[in-house]
Amino acid sequence: MNVDNNIPCQWMYTLEGNCKEKNLLIKILNISAICYGILALKNVFFIIWRVYLRKVEKRGCAPLDYMVTFAFIFNLLRSVDNFIVVYNLxxxxxIFRVSFFAISWIPGATVIYLYLAVVFRTIPRLILHRLTCKENTLWILNTKKITPVLWTLSTITSIGLISSSVLAGYFLKEQKVKEMIIAFSAQMFFFLFINFICWILFLYYGRILVKLTRESLTLAGMNDERKDIEKKKFDIYIHKMKMFNYIFGGISLLFVLCxxxxxxxxxxxxxxxxxxxxLYCLTCNVYSIIMVGIIGFFIIYSEFKSRNLEGRKEPVHSTWMQTEISYQNLSRHI
Structure with missing residues (x-):
């Protein structure tokens, strides 16, 4: 595999043999494996807490529950993948080792697709142009088509990643260098395709979602000082959406550039x-961990803060009832 001290290690599937800065990459992957493991453990505790809340409140699963579940799978697989490489398991x-790297990223892409589904379902609820004289043109998926389109996109990219990585592993095993490079390039193309599509969607629809939510806040009169608690709950919701957009969009852009x-x-x-x-190793094993960690802990913080506000909820007068219902409908999605 790695046979020359002057060439970079192919850290995605092995650190065996001689290659440049091998010890540095071993340290990076070791630390990365531990950090991904910690994030997976954090996901487990959050999932247990959400299950308890659903039982107490007698409600079904929200998209956030599915997102956290796939985030747990992603963090676990990334941790296992790095341990496999470091300890030469x-x-x-x-073929398994080469393809496992690609497979470990698929649950992470699924988390992003699930959030995009939330964005596409929420925007129609917030469109305000029917209440104003301003004309707005916004292309968005029909509600019934959101799930089929996103799952089709997810399936295509997953099959592309798995098939290209299996071929790369086969050609590597057979020592067919030219074919191996083509297969790895195809694998990178599918990674690029996923991240480019997600970055474009976050850049466009993510900003629209935040803008429309703020407009609905103003239209509903939530800036009134008498509704301080309800305004704070809306602010938490908006900050959570912005954080999703910044983190997911930032991760996608970073990978696109690489x-x-x-x-x-x-x-x-x-x-x-x-x-x-x-740089690519750091993007996969350091920068992505930092961003995933930030969004994970921010979600936990916002959930606890929002529920703390619900504990000291103000009386809701009839003129504010529709606003309260709207907030509950929106916040139920995330």
Missing amino acids: FPEAI LIPITIFYKKFLMEIFITNL
């Missing part, structure tokens, strides 16, 4: 130039 199963040159010149950037190889 299953050394003869080359993957464009790697997809086009895989051999040059990942097999010959150490600095670009290291």
Whole structure:
């Protein structure tokens, strides 16, 4: 696998043999595996808490519950993948090791698709142009088409990642270098495709969602000082949406910037130039952990803060009833 001290380690599937800065990459992947494991454990406790709340409040699962579940699977698989590489587990199963890297990212993409489904379902509830003279043109999926379209997109990208990585592993095992590079480039293309689509959608629809929510806040008169608690609850909801957009959009953009040159010149950037190889390693194993950790802990904080406000809820007069109902309908999605 790695046979030359002067070439970068192919850390995505092995650190065995001789390669440049091997010890540094071992440390990065070890720390990354531990951090992903901690995030997975945090997800477990949050899932248990959400299950308890659903039982007490006698309600069904919200999209956030599914998102946290897939986030747990993602963090667990990323942790296991890094441990497999660092400790050289299953050394003869080359195809498995190469494909497991790609497979470990699929639950993370699913989390993003689930949030985009929430965005597409929430925006129609907030569109205010029917109440004003201003004309707005907004292309958005029909509610009935959201789930089929996003799951189709998820299935296509998942099959593309798995099939290209299996082929890459097979060609690596057979030592067919040219075919292996083509297969790895195809794998990187599917990574690039996922992240580019998500980045565009967050850039456009994420901003629209926040804007429409703020407009609904103003229209409902939630800036009135008498409704301080309800305004704070809306503020928490808006901050949560903005954080989702910043983190998911930021992760997608970061990967897009890394993957464009790697997809086009895989051999040059990942097999010959150490600095670009290291930057991609840091993106997968450091920057993504930081962003996932931030959004995870922010969600927990906002959930506890919102429920604390519900505990000292003010009386709701009839003129405010529709606003309260609207808030409950919106916040139930996330």
